Amino acid sequence: MTEQIFIQGAAGAIEIFEDRPEHIKAIAVVTHPHPLMGGNPQHKIPQLIADILVQKGCLVWRPSFRGMGQSAGEHDQGHGESIDIAHISQVLQKCYPDLPFYGGGFSFGSHVWAKAYHLLEATQRPKQLVLAGLPCGFVRGAVNYQTPEIDDDIFLIHGEQDDITPLSDTINWAKPQRHPITIMPGANHFFTGYLKPLRMVIERYYLIESN
Numbered sequence: 001m002t003e004q005i006f007i008q009g010a011a012g013a014i015e016i017f018e019d020r021p022e023h024i025k026a027i028a029v030v031t032h033p034h035p036l037m038g039g040n041p042q043h044k045i046p047q048l049i050a051d052i053l054v055q056k057g058c059l060v061w062r063p064s065f066r067g068m069g070q071s072a073g074e075h076d077q078g079h080g081e082s083i084d085i086a087h088i089s090q091v092l093q094k095c096y097p098d099l100p101f102y103g104g105g106f107s108f109g110s111h112v113w114a115k116a117y118h119l120l121e122a123t124q125r126p127k128q129l130v131l132a133g134l135p136c137g138f139v140r141g142a143v144n145y146q147t148p149e150i151d152d153d154i155f156l157i158h159g160e161q162d163d164i165t166p167l168s169d170t171i172n173w174a175k176p177q178r179h180p181i182t183i184m185p186g187a188n189h190f191f192t193g194y195l196k197p198l199r200m201v202i203e204r205y206y207l208i209e210s211n
Contacts, residue, residue: 012072
């Protein structure tokens with residue numbers, strides 16, 4: 001069951017789509033791709049991540065970034081958006097203080113999650129975090145994404161033929177941290193034609209257990 005809710009953020013109201021399982025075992029925040037390039041909470045990749053989490057008993061919040069949908073504010077290149085995601089994560093955990101917390105994001109949403117991670121206290125950070133199509137450098141030769149390092153349990157997924165967020169940049173980001181990367185051979189940035197194997201590897205990663 002999906003319900004539209006709103007919470008107050010630094011730039012005003014934040015629109016959130018809440019996906020609720022029959023029995024709640026855990027909670028999660030899932031972020032969408034770039035709003036100025038057609039990204040929204042209903043995009044197929046964040047929707048896929050949310051569906052997997054819900055099936056595992058996780059209540060999921062899929063927020064609309066600033067200026068997207070009915071969220072207030074304007075696009076802030078990932079800075080204000082990171083503040084919002086950290087705030088949303090804190091609010092959700094206050095609502096369900098005894099449940100484990102998870103995260104997931106795609107493309108620009110992955111970058112935002114990586115930045116939001118550092119705005120959270122250690123005890124507030126996701127138990128596991130999926131970052132698909134993570135931008136770690138120049139995207140299409142235009143925007144340079146300075147993605148901060150993450151020393152935690154994260155799952156990187158990338159398309160071999162990603163021409164938007166090059167795989168080589170993600171490898172260079174992951175190498176000093178020794179993060180493994182799951183590569184979809186032949187897949188583009190949007191994992192076109194690869195949703196089934198994408199679902200399979202993400203399902204295997206998330207270990208949702210009741211406290």
